[in-house]
Amino acid sequence: MKIAQIAGFLGSGKTTLLIDVSKELVLRGHRIAIIVNDVGEINVDARFIESYGLKAKEISGGCICCQIAGSFANTLAILHDTFKPDIVIVEPSGVAIPWGLKRAAEYSEAETNVIIEHAPVITLVDAMRIDLLMDSVKRLVETQIREADVALINKIDAASEEQIEKSRKLIRGINPTAEIMLVSGRNQIGLKEVADLIEKRVSPRYDEAVEKELLRKQYGSA
């Protein structure tokens, strides 16, 4: 069962992209389940996603990469045993750490007969609000970019060339090895390419040493 996480700060367009990519993957014959997570007690996205006829599970009340990792693993195991998806797309809370989420997903292997693999970690970057976000929530945005395999610069239909270029430079500065793609969730630009990423490629499994190194790079601790 492949886990595909679509990370990104609040308002970066995760839910819109997730719905359209899921529909595309369903058309290609995949059985898709979606997990949405919020640190708060409720999440409005699950009901919206289900209104498109997609299978969605909501996990609320904490972050699935650590505090309620057990609930996440348990939900994956139950989904595997009952719905039998071949791909689970995860919309983590705006504060989840992608490597922590990989580890949490792999916990499900102890709960049922499943082998977890990971699609490339995708992080959405909101080109329209890049300046605002870097002023106010810099650390969160940096972390999500740092742990991405692929960074999607979103809203290119509305963003200026300058905003797109600034987003590109920001990503390059934080994560020089990340692939960068330009997308527009609203106009479905890049949609098939994102579906290809999830369908055809894999990202390494959790490695504690890698996570520690990423955290240390972020905070500069010894």
Add this chain to the structure above:
Amino acid sequence: MEEDDELHLELHRAADELGKFAAKLRIRDDKGMTPERAKKFMDSLLTTVTKECFHDGADLIGHVKAFMNTPTGTMMGSLVDLEIGVQLTPSLERKFHEADITLHVIVHGIWDDKVRDAARRGIEKVIKQYGVKLEVLQDYFETEKSIEHHLKK
């Protein structure tokens, strides 16, 4: 607490720079609400709540979202930038009298208690403007405000 746990916690604490409020609401319109009026209502609700938050000191929208569930269909509304405005995804088929709305507000710059007060003020203004009845089914303030949920047990 181990060093890595502290780093992890520090990152999560960054999330608490964001003020949050959520509520489940039920509105009733005795005259009936058309899909067009429902769209205007949703637009007003999200815009007014957001403006009230900015009035009280918020400087960035995380997201302000609402999902409306009615006997004749559903509608999602999302506001990320006041200049761009509310994005609506309606699938309402005809007039309805009652709707349940899940409202979720996350902004940067003010804490949860201020977000709650501003959101409530915004809700009341819109309810009055549209002349509909309001029942608050659930207010999630008490469960949202704590940093405890970030601490590893």
